[in-house]
Amino acid sequence: MVLGRLVHYTVDAVLLSTVVAGIRRSSGxxxxxxxxxxxxxxxxxxxxxxxxxxxxxxxxATAVNSSYFKKR
Structure with a gap:
């Protein structure tokens, strides 16, 4: 139970950090x-x-090399 919560909070923190990185890249x-x-x-x-x-x-990099994504 405790390990599950730790993993959940870690994944949430990584997602939050990734969103902040995306904001940084798109807006400066x-x-x-x-x-x-x-x-x-x-x-x-x-x-x-x-x-x-x-x-x-x-x-x-995964999106650039994937056939499922295209550039607008």
Missing amino acids: FEPHTDLITEPTVRSITEKFLGVGETIFDVAQ
Whole structure:
């Protein structure tokens, strides 16, 4: 039960990070992590956002190489 919740929250966090990466890519707006004064929290936040960037890159590469997607 606890493991299931942990997996669920982890997947939710990765999805949130990926959405933020998509917003960053499409609009240019990104979270202002310099406002976080605690260096440890800032580092964790930047790594969290980096995971979303990686997932977004993989999803984009998959879409580009897939026959199920076409460019408008």
